[in-house]
Amino acid sequence: MKRIHLTINGLAVTGKAGQTILQVAQQHGIIIPTLCNFPGLAPAASCRICIVEVAGYPRPVPACATAAEQGMEICTDSERIRKARRMIVELLLAERNHTCPVCVMDGACELQTLAKLLGIDHVRYGFISPQMTLDISQARFGIDHNRCILCRRCVRVCDEVEGAHTWDVSGRGATSRIISDLAEPWGDSGTCTDCGKCVQSCPTGALFEKGPKKAGKGTPCLERIVEWRGRKNK
Amino acid sequence: MEELLARWQRKPDALIEILHAAQQCFGWLDRPLLGMIAQELDLPPSLVFGVASFYHAFRLKPRGHQTCTVCTGTSCHLQGGSRLLHELEQHLGIRSGTTTEDGSLTLEQVRCLGACGMAPLVRIEHEGGGTSFHAGMNRDQVVKLLQNAIRGTHSKGVPLSPVAIYGDIHKRIVLENCTGTAPAAGLYCALERAVLQMTPEEVCRQITESGLRGRGGAGYPTGRKWEMVRTARGKRKFVVANGDEGDPGAFMDRTLMENDPDRVLEGMAIAGYAVGAASGFVYVRGEYPLAAQRLRDAISRAEKSRRLGRNLFGTGFSFNVRVRIGAGAFVCGEETALMASIMGRRGQPVIRPPYPAQKGLWGNSTLINNVETFGSIAAIISRGSEQLRVLGTTDSYGTKIFSLSGDVARVGVIEVPLGTTVRELLDLAGGVTGGGFKAAQTGGASGGCIPAEHMDLPIDYESLRDIGTIMGSGGLVVLNDTRCMVDVARFFMRFCSDESCGKCTPCRAGTSQAVRILDRICGGCGSEGDLQQLEELCLLMQETSLCGLGLAAPTPVLSTLRWYRHEYLAHIRQGSCPAGVCSREAMG
Numbered sequence: 001m002k003r004i005h006l007t008i009n010g011l012a013v014t015g016k017a018g019q020t021i022l023q024v025a026q027q028h029g030i031i032i033p034t035l036c037n038f039p040g041l042a043p044a045a046s047c048r049i050c051i052v053e054v055a056g057y058p059r060p061v062p063a064c065a066t067a068a069e070q071g072m073e074i075c076t077d078s079e080r081i082r083k084a085r086r087m088i089v090e091l092l093l094a095e096r097n098h099t100c101p102v103c104v105m106d107g108a109c110e111l112q113t114l115a116k117l118l119g120i121d122h123v124r125y126g127f128i129s130p131q132m133t134l135d136i137s138q139a140r141f142g143i144d145h146n147r148c149i150l151c152r153r154c155v156r157v158c159d160e161v162e163g164a165h166t167w168d169v170s171g172r173g174a175t176s177r178i179i180s181d182l183a184e185p186w187g188d189s190g191t192c193t194d195c196g197k198c199v200q201s202c203p204t205g206a207l208f209e210k211g212p213k214k215a216g217k218g219t220p221c222l223e224r225i226v227e228w229r230g231r232k233n234k
Numbered sequence: 235m236e237e238l239l240a241r242w243q244r245k246p247d248a249l250i251e252i253l254h255a256a257q258q259c260f261g262w263l264d265r266p267l268l269g270m271i272a273q274e275l276d277l278p279p280s281l282v283f284g285v286a287s288f289y290h291a292f293r294l295k296p297r298g299h300q301t302c303t304v305c306t307g308t309s310c311h312l313q314g315g316s317r318l319l320h321e322l323e324q325h326l327g328i329r330s331g332t333t334t335e336d337g338s339l340t341l342e343q344v345r346c347l348g349a350c351g352m353a354p355l356v357r358i359e360h361e362g363g364g365t366s367f368h369a370g371m372n373r374d375q376v377v378k379l380l381q382n383a384i385r386g387t388h389s390k391g392v393p394l395s396p397v398a399i400y401g402d403i404h405k406r407i408v409l410e411n412c413t414g415t416a417p418a419a420g421l422y423c424a425l426e427r428a429v430l431q432m433t434p435e436e437v438c439r440q441i442t443e444s445g446l447r448g449r450g451g452a453g454y455p456t457g458r459k460w461e462m463v464r465t466a467r468g469k470r471k472f473v474v475a476n477g478d479e480g481d482p483g484a485f486m487d488r489t490l491m492e493n494d495p496d497r498v499l500e501g502m503a504i505a506g507y508a509v510g511a512a513s514g515f516v517y518v519r520g521e522y523p524l525a526a527q528r529l530r531d532a533i534s535r536a537e538k539s540r541r542l543g544r545n546l547f548g549t550g551f552s553f554n555v556r557v558r559i560g561a562g563a564f565v566c567g568e569e570t571a572l573m574a575s576i577m578g579r580r581g582q583p584v585i586r587p588p589y590p591a592q593k594g595l596w597g598n599s600t601l602i603n604n605v606e607t608f609g610s611i612a613a614i615i616s617r618g619s620e621q622l623r624v625l626g627t628t629d630s631y632g633t634k635i636f637s638l639s640g641d642v643a644r645v646g647v648i649e650v651p652l653g654t655t656v657r658e659l660l661d662l663a664g665g666v667t668g669g670g671f672k673a674a675q676t677g678g679a680s681g682g683c684i685p686a687e688h689m690d691l692p693i694d695y696e697s698l699r700d701i702g703t704i705m706g707s708g709g710l711v712v713l714n715d716t717r718c719m720v721d722v723a724r725f726f727m728r729f730c731s732d733e734s735c736g737k738c739t740p741c742r743a744g745t746s747q748a749v750r751i752l753d754r755i756c757g758g759c760g761s762e763g764d765l766q767q768l769e770e771l772c773l774l775m776q777e778t779s780l781c782g783l784g785l786a787a788p789t790p791v792l793s794t795l796r797w798y799r800h801e802y803l804a805h806i807r808q809g810s811c812p813a814g815v816c817s818r819e820a821m822g
């Protein structure tokens with residue numbers, strides 16, 4: 001496999017041709033925050049949190065879905081990037097109903113962690129507060145659309161890993177919603193295998209396991225974000 | 235249903251076609267029907283429901299006996315279409331997109347039926363299948379029509395007028411055959427010439443030399459794109475003509491497809507020969523049934539006369555074309571979304587690279603051009619690459635079709651050499667109506683304005699970019715000095731918000747927030763902080779959106795802020811609209 005040489009935040013790094021910017025950065029311990037990306041799933045490049053600047057490119061690019069190339073000069077943490085990331089997280093927080101104290105994921109949620117890391121102490125946008133529903137018809141799990149950020153990790157893991165394709169997205173734009181089968185209660189699904197992979201992959205409190213609150217789902221992405229905070233504090 | 239599934243050979247890729255056909259049979263798509271389709275096509279049920287709910291053309295609820303659709307495209311909006319819709323909502327006590335309780339009436343809106351001369355336009359569909367169009371409507375007239383219809387007396391309405399075509403006939407290239415008397419003799423001569431006398435390399439070279447640039451919006455050099463597909467590896471390749479034309483205020487492509495479908499097909503076949511593709515698709519906007527029908531007719535005629543199909547001109551070169559119908563989603567004009575739609579999926583863009591030329595339909599290299607781009611090909615082949623170079627400006631060669639609408643005397647399409655000024659276009663269109671010239675809005679929801687001080691700017695790709703707008707596909711909406719630019723900006727932002735596919739955060743959530751801010755400003759309760767926030771949001775969308783829709787969604791706002799900032803400030807500081815539009819429509 002061909003080796004490539006590039007710089008990230010002024011640091012000379014090497015990677016393999018075909019790797020994404022995110023993968024190269026991770027290999028060298030450089031943390032780029034992500035939300036929609038999930039190890040092992042095809043990148044969706046939809047949340048836009050992982051954007052980085054590449055010298056000579058007109059716009060920031062998503063690190064999770066952009067191939068690293070020989071000679072690239074990448075900056076993962078400029079003021080411009082930080083500002084954009086803050087705005088994106090605020091947009092997500094204002095979009096549905098994120099009331100952390102009463103959320104099953106409080107303390108272990110990737111969105112919440114990210115908001116803290118980025119130093120978000122208020123949301124500049126009006127809260128849209130749509131009336132969303134909660135579906136607890138499934139035996140072991142539930143889905144609370146109020147917490148969903150439409151990252152589609154559940155959709156992809158169910159399709160690509162489990163092969164069940166129980167989940168998909170209905171509607172479009174701001175009315176997009178995660179659905180199971182023909183937008184029917186999850187408990188009635190004929191395709192769901194009850195494996196729980198979607199619950200494991202959900203970054204927020206949207207998909208959860210019923211029963212007493214457990215301390216965090218501990219996804220790999222979460223660990224990365226925590227590590228990233230450690231670096232920033234140094 | 236069985237028959238229907240068999241017709242499409244139970245191909246999962248034909249999902250959208252099957253949904254169209256099923257809806258035609260049953261009126262709407264209920265859950266058991268969707269479940270059955272999923273089962274028969276061996277597709278996950280959630281995927282089928284996801285597709286059906288993505289496209290606005292598919293109805294997941296039963297419709298009323300009558301369906302009243304109000305056009306709220308740019309021209310219709312200016313002439314009061316949005317207000318009309320709002321008044322009808324109040325009168326009927328239902329929201330747009332819903333049906334009255336007694337099931338008698340469904341109220342809907344559509345963003346541009348491509349008949350901007352008839353604004354505000356209303357379409358009434360009866361359960362039995364009859365459809366009538368009514369031009370220049372107000373609330374009382376519509377209410378009366380609907381009452382009559384319920385009693386069983388259907389008004390015939392007016393025919394959806396064919397688009398007026400004007401401009402110097404000698405300077406027409408693409409529309410030269412659209413004069414009413416098509417010279418059938420010349421049909422497919424250029425294809426014959428390309429296939430018999432030229433190598434694919436030569437065809438590509440000739441297109442490159444002509445300097446032709448894509449007419450779909452971005453202005454990418456066509457020759458370079460063809461060359462990329464020609465040299466791409468892989469045995470199967472595809473040619474796709476983009477006739478989605480979702481921009482409000484654009485009807486050039488409709489005109490071309492309806493009046494000279496052969497020219498588009500010929501261009502596609504030449505492209506197929508040049509890049510090594512044996513099949514092509516024309517993706518026609520769902521709102522243009524006539525265009526689709528004429529294309530289908532033209533295809534069967536050409537197949538009969540052996541201008542399309544297998545082994546053309548005895549050379550072994552084969553090319554067939556299929557028509558695919560859109561289902562009401564602007565974003566499907568974006569090339570990756572368009573390909574997803576052709577493959578029967580939700581029209582959601584995916585990140586590029588890989589470009590369609592590298593990995594397109596079913597993973598194969600795919601050439602996507604606008605229908606007008608394909609319409610320009612035959613002339614270049616038959617008359618040489620110099621043909622375009624004599625017309626146009628130093629880096630934008632040839633002619634461009636514009637559709638003029640809004641406050642002009644003669645609404646229609648016009649083909650002129652690039653480099654023509656707005657003033658010249660206006661003269662050809664009979665001048666501004668209802669007041670003095672204020673601005674010309676170009677490029678639809680992705681474009682901005684040409685203000686009065688730039689009326690003498692030669693229109694080409696670069697000059698428009700320099701003043702902060704784009705050529706876009708060629709829609710040009712003239713605004714007179716009674717129009718409120720903040721209202722126009724809000725109109726386009728709402729459009730983008732409605733049409734966002736919802737995949738990426740900046741566009742999905744950003745447009746929603748921008749609409750809220752613009753609503754506040756138009757309603758007279760905005761603040762200067764709102765303006766700053768709006769600009770920040772625009773920058774975010776421009777920098778971080780996934781596809782062209784979100785990237786360009788802020789352009790109308792930024793452009794009007796650039797030229798008409800004082801109007802925004804007047805709304806904020808005086809709490810009123812200088813043009814008196816917003817106070818009337820504050821609720822709109």
Ligand SMILES: Cc1cc2nc3c(=O)[nH]c(=O)nc-3n(C[C@H](O)[C@H](O)[C@H](O)COP(=O)(O)O)c2cc1C
Nearest residue numbers: 448449450476479480567568569603604607782783
């Ligand atoms: C949101 C969006 C909508 C678009 N709509 C259209 C359209 O309606 N018709 C079209 O030809 N191109 C449209 N385009 C441009 C296409 O993506 C593509 O660039 C074009 O079809 C390429 O053809 P060309 O090189 O001949 O211009 C759209 C792009 C975006 C981002």
Ligand code: SF4
Nearest residue numbers: 098099103109204205
């Ligand atoms: S999903 Fe996360 S951010 Fe939203 S309420 Fe729950 S813990 Fe808070």
Ligand code: SF4
Nearest residue numbers: 148149151152154202
């Ligand atoms: S349910 Fe969770 S994993 Fe699925 S889209 Fe919503 S936030 Fe993402």
Ligand code: SF4
Nearest residue numbers: 735737738741781784
């Ligand atoms: S920019 Fe808008 S239309 Fe394009 S992918 Fe993002 S949400 Fe979808």
Ligand code: FES
Nearest residue numbers: 045047048050064
């Ligand atoms: S993690 Fe890269 S775009 Fe979401």
